[in-house]
Amino acid sequence: MAENPNLEETTPQTNSGNSGSPPITPINVGEPADAASLAIDQKHLEDFLQTDMKPGVVECKRPAKATFFTVRKEDPKEAWKDRALYFMLEPEGRDPYLVPPAIAAKKKEDEDTIRAVLLVRYVTMAGEEGLWPLKLNPQEGKSNRWNTSAMNALRVAENGAWVRLISKGEYRIQVSGKKMTEVPPRFSERTFSELVNAAFPPDRVINSLDHPIWDELANGRTK
C-alpha cells in the first residue's frame, strides 16, 4: 500500500490471489475487426419456420399481381405430380366448386359454367403455396389471348424462373432478375392431393346430381 500517494507509481503488491477460485486466464476474446465472423446468423429468426408453413387455407386462384411465383416442371414420361385436369364450376361472384368427371359428364351439356381447368401447384417467393387454375383453349374454335398467355407463363415458370403476371389485354410475363439459386423455391412437403383437398373441402365438391347448386343454377336463388 502506498505510504506516499504522490509517488509516480506505488510499489506493486503481489499476493497469491483467491486460492479457492479457479484461474481466470487464459481468456480468448474477439475483436471489433472480426465482426464479420462473429455476427450471429439471423437465420435463427426462422427457427420455427415449419410452424407456419401449413396455412389453413389453400387458395385456388391466379397468383396475385406483383407476386413472383414459380411452378415445378413435370416429367413427360411419368404421371404428373403437381398438376392435374379438373372440372370446375364457377358461379358468378362465388368460390368455385370441384366437379367429379362422372357428374361433369352428365351436366356439361346443360351448364356452360362447368369448365375443364388445369390446376397447377405454385409457390411464391415468400413460400406461400396455392393452386393456379388455368383455363384451356377449346380444342376447336378460336383461342383466347388470356388462356394462351397464361399457358405461356406456365411454361416460362416451369423452366426455372420466378415470374409475375401483369394484366394488359393478356397476361404479360415479367421474369425476376433473381435466379432459383439465389432464392430457391420453398415448396412444402404436402402432396398435390393434400393441397387440392385443402382448397376444396367437402362442401366445395359437387358429388351428386341432387346438389342444391343445380337447383340454384336452374331456378335462381333469393340469397
Added chain:
Amino acid sequence: MITCQRVVFIDSEFDAKKGQGERPGLPVCICAIEVLADGREIEHRLAAPYPTRPPWDRGDPYLTIGFALGAEAGSMMHVGWPLPSPAIDLYAEYMVLHNTEMCRGDEGKQPGPSLIQACRRYGVASMDAAYKDEMRALAYTKTNHTAAEITALQNYCLDDDCRSTLRLFRAMRPYIDFLRAPIRGAFMMQIERMRWRGIPIDMTLFRRARQHAPAIAAKMRGEMNRKLSAEIYFCGVFKRGTMFRLMQQRGIPIPVDPKTGKYSCATRLLKPMIGTYSEIKTFYEYKRMIEALGRFGLEIGSDNRHRFWLNPFGQKTGRNNPSTATLWGLPHTMRSFMKPDPGMAIAQIDLGSAHIGIAAALSGDPILMADYLSGDPYKQFAVAALGITNPTALQRQVYKACVLGRIFGMGADTLARNLGITRDQAQRILDQMSARYSVLDAWLKRVLVKAAHIIPITCTLGWSLSASGRMGEERTFLNFPMQGNESELLRLVFARAGDLPIIGCAHDSFILEDRADQIKQTVWKMQQVIRAASSDLLGGFKLRADCDEEDITYYPDRFIDKREREDGMQHWNWLMRLIEEAENDEGRGRYGDHGRGGGSSDEEHDTRTIPEANDESTQAEIGV
C-alpha cells in the same frame, strides 16, 4: 481472436462533474488489480503525476475489465493513455444479459444498475453504499487532496471498486460472450470519447433563447391559438378537451393510445398524421417547441460544448436512451444552436432508411433490396403500386407510411387514420405492400411466430429480447430485428471509428467535427467504416451512409437539420423573430405572458366516443 494471459480490473476516482456539461476532472487516483496467468495478483495504486503509460502495459496482450468503463476512459484520456483493447465492460454485459428481465415491469425498462446493484443481483459481496457515497463526495468536492485523502481514495478504489468488479466478473463469467463483449467494451469507451469532445454550441444565441424562453413560449402559445382559431392553451395551460373538439370539428380522427386504450393527442401519436392534416402539423410543431422551451436547458460546459450521458442500452431494443434535455431531445429546429467554431466544420452522416435496408437484408427480399439500393424505396413502391413514373410528395409519403407502418405492425385502421383515407383504401395499400414485398411479409410473420414461443430473438452481436407473453407485444417483435440490429451496427461503428472525431449520434446518424479543410476526408473515412460494418453484420449487404454537400456545415454557418432545411428554415426564422420580439418587449417593459409555464398535459384523457372522419381531398390526391 486474442488470447489474454493477464486480466486487469481497473477503476479510477475523479470528479465526474455530473450535469455540468464539463469534461470529467483529472483522476485523483487510478487503481487496478492485475491477475496473472498463475493466479497471483498485483495491486496498482496510482496518483498524479501519472506515468506515460499504464504499468501493467508490458507489450503482451491483456484483457481490461471494468464496470462502466466510460468513466475510466475519461481518466485515461486525461492522463494521456491510449484506450485499452481488448476491454470488457461488465455494465454493458449486464445490460445484454438482463435486457428481458429489465423490461418485465409495467413502467418501461429499468435503469442500468450501479456496481453495487449488479453485485447484489449476482449474490456477490460489495462495498457499503454509504461508504461509497462518502468516498465519492471526497473525490468530487475538492481538487487539492491531501496525501492522506489520496491514500483513502486509493484504498477505496482498489479494495472496494476493483475488488468488487473482480468478484462480479467471476460470477458473471459463465454467461459472458467473450467473442463479442470487446465490441461493446470498445463502444462504451468510444462514447465517452465522443462526450469528451462535446458539441459546439452558439452560446451567445443560446443564452438569449434561454433567457427569454418563458416569453417565447407564451408568444408561441398565443400564435398557436390564433392559427388554429381555438384556445388550445388557456392561461398557459394546455387544454386537451379543446384540442379534441377542434379535431372533431375539422374531421380529424383522434388517435387512441395503445398503452391506455384512451383518446390522446400526444405528439408521438400525432406525428404520423402531420403529412395529412395541416392543423396537426401546426399543433405538433408548436407543441414540441413550447414543451422544449418549458425545459430549456442543456448541459453545456465552460468551453461552450454540450456534453451528456448517452445512456447506452437504455431501450429494450438496445438503442441509447439519453434524456430529453439534450440537443437530440429538442425539436429538430433547435439543433441549429449547434455551430462549428472558427476554422471548423460539422458533417452529418445519415444511414438513410436504415430500417428498410436492414429489413431487406435480413428477410432477403430481393425487391425490397433493390428498392432500398435505388436510394428512395418509398418512391419505388409508390411508382410500382400506382403504375406511374413520378409520384407526388404526398403519394410517396403515403407509401412511406405504409412501409414503415407495416414494419411497426401498423394495421389498416391506424394507417387510414394517419393518412386520412378509408379503411378499405388503407387495406388495399397494405395488400399492395404484402404483394410487392412478399418475402419480407412472410419473414415478418415467421419472426412473430418465433417470438411467440417466448424464445429470445437475438441480434447479430448478441443483443436479445424474449417475449413475455403479454398482449400487444407483436409490434415490439415485428420491429425488434431492425431496431436491435441497427443498434448493434451503431456500436460496431463506434468500436471501429478509432480517432474519427464523432461528436454526436442519433439512432441512425452520426455527427463529426473536423477542420474545414479535412472534413470531407473525415466523412469519407467514416462512410467506409459504416459501409464495412453493415456489410459485416448483414451478410454482405451495405447500408447507405449519406452525406451530401449540404450536410456539411462550415463556420460561420450553423448546423441545419435536413427537415428544417426542407421546410425552408421557417421554424428557425420564426424562433429568431420571437427572441427579438421578446428582447424588444423586455426593453419596453412589456415582458408579459398570457400563459404560464411551458404547458403541460394536465387534463385527464377524454374517453368519449368520437366518430372518425376522412379527408376526401387527400384521398383523391393519393390516387388510391
